[in-house]
Amino acid sequence: MVEKERLNRAIAQLAGDSDTNRLKKLLLCVCQQRWENDSRRLESLDWRLLLNELRTTFVTREQLEEALVRVVARINKKSLYFNLSLRAIAILDPLYPEIEPPMAFDEAFLPFTQGNPSDPSLDRWFDLRLQLSQSGNLSQAKTLLYSAINGKFAYTLPDWNHLNHEEFDHLAQSLLDLCKTASELRLRLYGSAHCLNPVEVYQSIAERLCRTMEQAYYASLIQPFEPEAVGDENLDDMTIDGSMLPRNTMLNPTEAQTTDSPQLQREQLDLGKSDHQTVIGLDQDVEAAVCEAANQHLQAAIAAVDQQTEALISKVRALLAHTDPDTANAIETRILHQFTDALGQLYHQEDSG
Template sequence: MRESITPIGATLPSAILNVIGELQHNPNAVRIQKLLFYLCRDQWEGDCTRLDALSWYSLIEEVRQAYPTFAQLRSRLTYQIGTLNKSAEYALIGQIILSILERAYAQDATTIVTASTRATTLDQDVNISRIKKLLIYTCRRYWEANSCVIDQVSTAELLNELMQRYPTLEDLRPGLSTIVKTLNKPAEYSLVAEIILREVEPFYGKKNSGSEPAQAERIDLFDVRREILKYTNPLKAKILLFSAVYYVFEFCPQDWSNLKLYSLDGLLRTSLTQVETIDEFQQLLIHKASQLKEPETYLEIVPVLTRSLKSSYYTLRQTLLVSLRASSVADATLASSTQPSL
């Protein structure tokens, strides 16, 4: 059996490591692996060489993502065993699997309870269908367009899967950003991503209390913000930055609702990733300001924003990009050709 049980760089809870270790070193490990493979892929693999090419970690994670609750796992495993020629023998293997994996699911239960409180709020959001679509795509790597299927998927379970895939907020934010950029409607789904982040952020705050803040969060925008507040209307500055980052603000109720999801600092950080130089940044602002209602008002804001960032634009941008690349390296290989219809 292959000894690698976790991916390079992975940090797993000790309880999960213990579960994987028990399965790997069980005397029936080969049969356990065959049954788990059959459970995940719905096909029987008798070639031990191919089985050895799989890490136990990836196999267990595949099981947990396919069957988010222990009840679902038990039910499906029982059914799958019943289809085998040696069902009596594999029923015993199934019991070994269930007795060991039950602890992993028990650990997840606390997270699920916490996630359910956030899910209640999201379920009441007018964008719940898109929220679930993005969560499914982010967690399970496929696009679900069937509204009946989407309605049946538990938001709480999706949030639980999301927090398993991205253990920290510093992992989640760039991860979502990377995924949103692969979609046909990145502007709309950037807003959906912000709704999700807004709801799960308090939970991550509790999980990571006392931890070192992300490099992106250490970017000092105090002087920039002070300059903006001193010389222009901060709300209008937000409208202009929002237009530069997402879509041209049209002053409709939905636009105002979307704008509330963003802080001035957040929009400034995101705007730093849009273009490479301060001159390009200025041209972007001019272009977007000219498309807004009362363009002359927003054109007056352009030099204020440009001046406030000019001396530190390159440094701030490089610091932010380094942080984003470091946090999102696991998602960088997501197929850019994947363009699901929305």
């Protein structure tokens, strides 16, 4: 029943869209690899039949996104149909429910500089910007980011002047703010790369950007280790020797069956509390050191994942060396998506366990 309601809602949105025929033309081409220009045939085509065929052909959202990218890359009105692809994916998204809960975007994600992102002294994009600068791709990366944000692929002189004044950091952060999921980020970057020339160069840049920026969506599942705060309210519930036993228990020799005066009891309590605070302080120092060690190992684990990702890319490319370039690119993209998604699901399972 829920699935039927989702399908009906998607059909109503597509049928009521001001570009309903263009959306139908685009999705028909994705399914049947033909471009229908006859408006009467398009109008007579039932949305329900088309969506059923679409879901049979593309069983995952990732497969549908890759197919849309390939279609948009081959047609003339790239900007128009790229934005229509984004609209179609947004409407069809409920028909492709996630197996795992969606991963929230984490602004202060781990691969970049640690700390408060609002602190101007921290440059969280430094490493990525440096890599692109050293490879001579920073300007093209800005073009790709701008296109991914605005769905624009043909630039006039004023456009280039405007783009030259845009900071890479601002463009990268704007794209992250725009994309609510890693899947949308991939669609925008790889889709834009297919619409710019030379395609191979922009695909390589999209891969580098995606590999780094995607981690923002998984970092929320990898929380840094922090020592637990111990406040005075916790001390009040503890005995003088630091145990959590009630103060009137026989196992607490400092207060059980005491015959001391109330004033002496208060003095003993104050002294004991001071001694215990010293012990707690020492414990917190030890715990902070343990957390620091854990964070160092966490960073090492992230570096190991990056290293294994690079190794996987090299291996896949070697295996696909004699494959048709378009097919090879599609396979490589899909494998990388599945690899990063599997990592995210692994973190989630460990966290929930």
